Amino acid sequence: MHDRIFANQAALGVPSLKEHAVALSLNTATFGQCLDSGKFAGIIEEDVKLGETLGVQSTPTIYINGRALLGAQPFDVFQSMIDEELASKTSKK
Numbered sequence: 001m002h003d004r005i006f007a008n009q010a011a012l013g014v015p016s017l018k019e020h021a022v023a024l025s026l027n028t029a030t031f032g033q034c035l036d037s038g039k040f041a042g043i044i045e046e047d048v049k050l051g052e053t054l055g056v057q058s059t060p061t062i063y064i065n066g067r068a069l070l071g072a073q074p075f076d077v078f079q080s081m082i083d084e085e086l087a088s089k090t091s092k093k
Helices: 002-007 014-023 028-037 041-054 075-091
Strands: 061-064 067-070
Touching (some): 002 014
8 A cells, every 4th residue: 555655646535545445455344444434533633743843845754863864865874874873972972
């Protein structure tokens, strides 16, 4: 579902999500019931608000010790940022 949603970002409404579930042979009754119930709507809303507060404008946005890393990045970029953070924590001791 993750891959399908990212491949079809213009089709994220409830009807489209249900179509994705059918195409992926999910248990559509359970999926539809969960989606229609709004059971997780509050949690999602909180996450969206937090992202907006932090200035997230795109995905992926990953935070490493409060530093934003924007967009898809190669492993080397993650490793470099983590190493910098570890070095700064060690030097402060």
